Amino acid sequence: MFRTFGLIGLVVALAIVAVLARRQAQAPQAAALPAVPGSPASAPTGSVRDQSQQIQQQVRQQMDALMQQARPMPDDESK
Template sequence: MRAVFGLVGLVVVLAIVGLLAKKQLSATRAPVPALQTAPGAAPASAPPATVREQSQQVQQQVKQQMEGLMQQARPMPEDAAK
């Protein structure tokens, strides 16, 4: 009798885990929003049509952001001046 309850409990737990996994997978399959332009950047005339164009656009945005960050002065810690 204990074995039957153990098996029933195991099946219930597996069903719950399966439902949760299905719910998570369906949430990750949501459509990806279109790429957004950075504030202050000139808006693109048309959204990229191919994956290659989107990839190049993302690479360009990352490059611009990194160049902007590299131009900023690095803050000095307070105790380094002593």
């Protein structure tokens, strides 16, 4: 009895994963890269190499901007 429920549950879980995988595969590829606010062009243009270099440059600029921000220091209250 429990094996039957376990098998049915496994089949249902696999069906859900299959449906989600199919939807992900059919999703437009432009949605995979989020638009970067403040960038001159939100969608890269040109060859694949140019697109890759542009994305790398955008990530590098974002990381540099994040590294420049001051981190809040925790309050060190001794009791």
